[in-house]
Amino acid sequence: MATYAQITGIVAPSQAYPGSRMDMTVKVKNLYASVISLMVGGALEYGVSPWPGITYPQSGADVAGGSTYTFNGYFYMPDKSVTIHAYSYWYGGDGYWHFDDEMTKVVNLAEVVASQFGSIEIVSYERRL
Amino acid sequence: MGAVFIPSEFGLVFVPLANVQVKAGDKLRITCRYTHRGKAESVPLYAAIGNSGWAGFDEVLNASKTINVPEDAVWQTREDYVDITITTAISAGLYDLYSKIGGSIPKVSSPTLHDVVEVLVTGNSEFGEITINSYAKV
Numbered sequence: 001m002a003t004y005a006q007i008t009g010i011v012a013p014s015q016a017y018p019g020s021r022m023d024m025t026v027k028v029k030n031l032y033a034s035v036i037s038l039m040v041g042g043a044l045e046y047g048v049s050p051w052p053g054i055t056y057p058q059s060g061a062d063v064a065g066g067s068t069y070t071f072n073g074y075f076y077m078p079d080k081s082v083t084i085h086a087y088s089y090w091y092g093g094d095g096y097w098h099f100d101d102e103m104t105k106v107v108n109l110a111e112v113v114a115s116q117f118g119s120i121e122i123v124s125y126e127r128r129l
Numbered sequence: 130m131g132a133v134f135i136p137s138e139f140g141l142v143f144v145p146l147a148n149v150q151v152k153a154g155d156k157l158r159i160t161c162r163y164t165h166r167g168k169a170e171s172v173p174l175y176a177a178i179g180n181s182g183w184a185g186f187d188e189v190l191n192a193s194k195t196i197n198v199p200e201d202a203v204w205q206t207r208e209d210y211v212d213i214t215i216t217t218a219i220s221a222g223l224y225d226l227y228s229k230i231g232g233s234i235p236k237v238s239s240p241t242l243h244d245v246v247e248v249l250v251t252g253n254s255e256f257g258e259i260t261i262n263s264y265a266k267v
Contacts, residue, residue, distance in 0.1 A: 017202030112200055115172075117230050117237040118164035122176075125226060125245060127149050128156040128212060 002101035004032045005039075005088035008068060010105040012084060016077040017110045024054070026071045026086045026103075030063040037091035038063050040071040045083040045104075054084065060091075081108045146242060148223065151215045152249045160210040161228045161239065169200040172236065176211045176228040178219065181241045186227055189219045196230075221250040 005028050012024035026040050039060040043051035056073040063069045084105045089097040151157055159176040177191035192213040211228070224246040229235040 020202060110202070112202055113167045115167040115170035115198070116165065117172075118166070118204060120161055120163040120228060120230055120237045120239045122159055122226060122228055122239050122242055123162045123208065124158075124160045125149055125242075126158050127151050128158045 002031060002088070003098070004030060004036060004090040005100040006031050007040075007086055007088050007101045007103040010084055010086055010103055012105055012107055014106075015108040015110040017112065018077055018079040020077050021074055022077050022107065023072070023074045024084065026073065026088075027068050028063070028071065028088045028101075029068040030065055030090075032065050032090070034065045035062055036065075037061070038069060039089040039091070039097055040073075041087040041089065042073060043085050044075060044078070045085055046078055046080045048078075051085070052078075054086075077107070077109070079109070081106060083107075146245050148245045148247045150247045150249055152251055153215055153217045153219075155215045156212045157215060157246065158210050158212050159226065159228060160208060162206060162208050163230060163237065164204050164206050165198050166201045166204045169198060171195050171197050172230050173232060174209055174211050174228070174230055175232075175235075176213060176226065178213055178224045178226055178246050181225040181227070181243065186225070186241065189224065190214070190216065215248065219248050221248050223247050 007026060008029050009027045010024060012022060016022050028038050028040055030036055030038060037060060040056060042054035045051055054073045054075050056071055061069050084107060086103050087099065088101040090100055092098050161174060173193040174196045175191065175193040177188040179186055179188040190213050192211050194211050196209050223244040225241050225243050226245050227239050227241045229238040
């Protein structure tokens with residue numbers, strides 16, 4: 001149960017190809033009555049220790065009371081299915097960030113299809129001695 | 130001079146293609162662009178010189194080589210080439226060109242380029258005429 005920084009959702013594709021960039025968002029709602037600073041964090045769980053992080057170009061924001069802020073992030077899909085583990089924090093009057101809420105979402109590895117060729121064209125021809 | 134029609138935002142555009150002159154002993158390098166997706170695969174890249182007609186493509190010379198295509202999660206455009214050695218098996222004239230990926234049942238075939246290869250034949254040694262240009266005491 002979140003105190004002030006409630007994660008209301010993680011938006012990410014349900015599957016991805018290895019090596020592809022995965023864009024995702026984490027929605028965090030300010031449960032406090034007035035504006036406070038919220039911050040998001042996250043990591044990927046897939047058997048690697050320490051957990052690789054998720055890149056958020058902007059990880060913190062001042063959010064009005066009752067409003068939800070969407071944080072954009074991304075990571076590169078490994079060669080295994082991953083669990084996105086997102087965290088939220090709020091900034092207190094004591095000058096510290098306080099860990100608050102967490103949420104997970106699984107992204108499965110997309111299976112690569114059988115080899116297919118779509119088209120071919122001759123782009124040049126030249127005499128070679 | 131051959132020609133190929135390619136689509137554009139202006140409709141069909143007539144693009145004349147220059148022909149290349151070759152003779153026995155030369156090689157003709159044919160560079161192809163293809164699209165691929167899916168698992169890695171080793172396949173033959175094949176090209177042929179010949180004559181395109183109502184019954185298909187009558188090949189005179191051809192060549193192939195195995196290309197190793199890596200795994201592509203999404204459609205990727207790649208290029209590779211194959212060299213056809215010009216031999217005396219081909220007579221003088223204008224010829225067409227096409228390429229494909231795969232064996233007897235191709236996975237994909239290119240459009241034919243018409244009249245783009247001109248084969249020149251070097252004949253036996255011949256003398257046309259002789260004249261005396263000068264004469265002097267030596």
